Amino acid sequence: xxxxxxxxxxSKEVKKHFLKPEKFLKSEREIKDFDGYGKVGxxxxxxxxxxxxxxxxxxxxxxxxxxxxxxxxxxxxxxxxKMLTEKGGMNLQQALTLTGTDIMKRLGGLPAIKIHCSVLGxxxxxxxxxxxxxxxxxxxxxxxxxxxxxxH
Amino acid sequence: MKxxxxxxxxxxxxxxxxxKESLPYFSKIYGNPSSFHSTGLVAKKEMESARKKIAxxxxxxxNEIIFTGSGTESINxxxxxxxxxxxxxxxxxxxxxxxxxxxxxxxxxxxxxKLGFEVTYINVDENGIVKLDELEKxxxxxxxxxxxxxxxxxxxxxxxxxxxxxxxxxHGKLLHTDACQGAEYLSINTKELDVDLMTINGSKxxxxxxxxxxxxKKNIKIEPLIHGGHQEKNLRSGTENIPAIIALxxxxxxAKKEKKKESKRLTKLRNYMIKRIEKExxxxxxxxxxxxxxxxxxxxxxYGVEGESILLRLNEEGIRASTGSACSxxxxxxxxxxxxxxxxxxxxxxxxxxxxxxTTTKKEIDYTVNKLKKIIPFLRTISSAWNKKxx
Numbered sequence: 001x002x003x004x005x006x007x008x009x010x011s012k013e014v015k016k017h018f019l020k021p022e023k024f025l026k027s028e029r030e031i032k033d034f035d036g037y038g039k040v041g042x043x044x045x046x047x048x049x050x051x052x053x054x055x056x057x058x059x060x061x062x063x064x065x066x067x068x069x070x071x072x073x074x075x076x077x078x079x080x081x082k083m084l085t086e087k088g089g090m091n092l093q094q095a096l097t098l099t100g101t102d103i104m105k106r107l108g109g110l111p112a113i114k115i116h117c118s119v120l121g122x123x124x125x126x127x128x129x130x131x132x133x134x135x136x137x138x139x140x141x142x143x144x145x146x147x148x149x150x151x152h
Numbered sequence: 153m154k155x156x157x158x159x160x161x162x163x164x165x166x167x168x169x170x171x172k173e174s175l176p177y178f179s180k181i182y183g184n185p186s187s188f189h190s191t192g193l194v195a196k197k198e199m200e201s202a203r204k205k206i207a208x209x210x211x212x213x214x215n216e217i218i219f220t221g222s223g224t225e226s227i228n229x230x231x232x233x234x235x236x237x238x239x240x241x242x243x244x245x246x247x248x249x250x251x252x253x254x255x256x257x258x259x260x261x262x263x264x265x266k267l268g269f270e271v272t273y274i275n276v277d278e279n280g281i282v283k284l285d286e287l288e289k290x291x292x293x294x295x296x297x298x299x300x301x302x303x304x305x306x307x308x309x310x311x312x313x314x315x316x317x318x319x320x321x322x323h324g325k326l327l328h329t330d331a332c333q334g335a336e337y338l339s340i341n342t343k344e345l346d347v348d349l350m351t352i353n354g355s356k357x358x359x360x361x362x363x364x365x366x367x368x369k370k371n372i373k374i375e376p377l378i379h380g381g382h383q384e385k386n387l388r389s390g391t392e393n394i395p396a397i398i399a400l401x402x403x404x405x406x407a408k409k410e411k412k413k414e415s416k417r418l419t420k421l422r423n424y425m426i427k428r429i430e431k432e433x434x435x436x437x438x439x440x441x442x443x444x445x446x447x448x449x450x451x452x453x454x455y456g457v458e459g460e461s462i463l464l465r466l467n468e469e470g471i472r473a474s475t476g477s478a479c480s481x482x483x484x485x486x487x488x489x490x491x492x493x494x495x496x497x498x499x500x501x502x503x504x505x506x507x508x509x510x511t512t513t514k515k516e517i518d519y520t521v522n523k524l525k526k527i528i529p530f531l532r533t534i535s536s537a538w539n540k541k542x543x
Contacts, residue, residue, distance in 0.1 A: 043497055
């Protein structure tokens, strides 16, 4: 018997992104093409994410990521990558307003206990944008503190 | 897709012979053993016959077998029963257990701590074996019970129960062992093991879920947890679950008969699986004692990947296993067993347990290892913890 739909532990969308993740970093050689890098999470909690962003005219035109974590952590990072790059890319200001809840909505929801994983995705993105702004000595956009990890 | 069930440590299906033997007790021999008429008497006789069979296998007396509703209940009855017996005399006391026990033990111990009893949790070595010197030192004048599991459910490590019994009894104390995982493959002769109390359940030995046995030497005084119609010598009230009891006796008899041969077969398969994983996948760690290990347990940590992701990808290939990762638990903490054995959080998060059983074949093991050889490298590719484990 193949488990599908409601027989699975997560939504269809989570399953799709978990089994066929989009825009993950395939090789270290790709890194040089990206302009900002962020990393959040820790091994103790079991979730760690890295995010790379490519910027053109204040727009995120491409991203790569790497995630150590459960299915929802992998799926939420993959979904975030999709959200940022679909429709020709998202501008920085808009990207900074993205929240874990936005990612979760696109994933069709997550079990309550898993929510901290998707919150991590937007924090990794913020860290990458911060890194890009600092490298380019930009002070026009201010980023609030990045949560390293949800406390639990 | 064919299901490859490698999670027999979680639960077993009911054996067809066992099911067949218990079926008449649902609607043909349905009497209440407490009834004062022939229909009840027949049921009672059958129940007592099952008790006799189990007592024989355990090398105990019939009045030392208490039927319960699960392994968890047997454990609760043993620990709380002893604690409450002391409490009703106006006394308290001390319990000893160890850190890799099942939650049924650990949570019950936490509860008696709330009642004012003291509990010592003994450490284990890197293979999960209890530190015997620490155990001996922990025994006190007021120690009421020492509870050490027979074999660990996660890593399969078998504890030196006979040696533990010797230590405990030298000090004149009582020993309980949780034998839920061991009952199918190891000797459960209580005289040979020299235990005073022992827990067995149906759901791990191809009998029913929701059935258990507590072996308790007859001179040990405990308070019941469930009060009512005085069943089970007033230690566990409630109309007896006859089909489940028949199933327990049947399953234990079959297990006894097949133990030697099946243990040998599974040990071979287990070693084959471990050997292939270690040889064909880089950066893995086999958890648990390699020698003193349940014949059906393979527990392995994969560096740089998280257990739940492995588990769900295996699931997609039809393979059922379990993980010590926090992500599959309700606690967000990885396996307390692996942490107690000194594993890092990373390795505990990346652990997968395969537990083999009666339908497991070499072909299934090969299929599983072949899938792992694809799943692990892929998850490592997308992992932020791979290549960086030296940090």
